[in-house]
Structures are given as structure tokens and as C-alpha cells.
Amino acid sequence: TQLLKQSPQFLSIQEGENLTVYCNSSSVFSSLQWYRQEPGEGPVLLVTVVTGGEVKKLKRLTFQFGDARKDSSLHITAAQPGDTGLYLCAGANFGNEKLTFGTGTRLTIIP
């Protein structure tokens, strides 16, 4: 079983601060996705990264795929209360139809 470990598991910061969430594995992934999940709902896709070293920006969110395609990070600039939620990374592999989800980071932005 490929494991995707996310850190930190919990993060609570003040509105306006910056933060970074990490997704790490000892395995190589062909692509990696980030999802955000709000209470009582299913996860919603934020981004997919495919190329080692790739950086994608989504407004105040910056996603990076590690050069070796074993890890990824999510950086949020000037966090807002609307960023509150559970952030999940998920990795995919060539020749494998399964998507492996990370352990999750629960983010709380305090107004």
C-alpha cells in the first residue's frame, strides 16, 4: 500500500497569515491532486499536478509537485475564513486505476 502522509494534521491560524501544508510519500506518483472538503460534504477538486517540479496557482493558493514526484505542497497566502476545511492530497500511478488519498490536514482560519 502506498502511503501519503500529510502534515500538519491540524493547523489553526489567524486570518491574514500564510501557511504551507505538506503531502509526502516514499513512492513516486504519476500525478497528484489536491481536494478541499467542508463539513458534511464530499471533497472538491482544487488542482491536478502532473510534471515533476510543476507549480500551479489558484488565486491565493500555490501548489507544487516535487521534482521526484514523491511529494507536494500547498501554500496559502493571506488566509481567509473561507479557506477553512479539510485538505486532502491524492496520488495516482501509471497502470493502476486506484487513487490513494493522504491522511488530511484540517485547517481552521480564525477571523
Place this chain on the structure above:
Amino acid sequence: NAGVTQTPKFQVLKTGQSMTLQCAQDMNHEYMSWYRQDPGMGLRLIHYSVGAGITDQGEVPNGYNVSRSTTEDFPLRLLSAAPSQTSVYFCASSRRGVAGLYNEQFFGPGTRLTVL
């Protein structure tokens, strides 16, 4: 489009009871999957299907059965419920990816199951 729908939203079972969690999608997606979500463990894949008539096991398949007779529906059956199956269950669908590149997974709202 309703997207992915799941029923029921909440369910309480006694140990040993059986039940079926329903999942339906109206996006004509080939790929459908079932996950369970437990605190601190993210989402774990139970079973998945790449098309009607084709199913396969995920990471935690024991105690669960699935079938895929149509593109739209992918029910999950608990054969004999156990307290360890207390969890939140999510169904998801997507267009089938190519060579490890996953398309967007669309998730249902989840079913919260408690087994006493």
C-alpha cells in the same frame, strides 16, 4: 444535473444486519468508486469500477460487496455489519483517466453509518 447522489444520508444498524448504500451519477462517467472516511485516515478505497459489469477491490474491501449493472448506479452492500464499519462513506465518479492521469473525481454528499 444532480451529479452524484447518495442515499441514505444517515443510517444506524445493529451488529449483524445487512444493508445497501445507494449511489447514482448522471454524468455518464465510466469510473465509480466507494471510499470510507475515518478520523485521521483520509479516504480509503473500498471498491471501484471502470465500467458496467467490471468491479475490483480497493484497499479495504473486506465486509463489502459491489456490483455495477448500469453506468449510472454503483451500490455498496454491507453483508453483516460490524462496529468497525462505523464510518462516513463516500461515492465518487469520474471520466476514466489515461495512463495514471486522473480526471476530476466528483463526490457525493456521503452517508454517515453507525453500527451498534
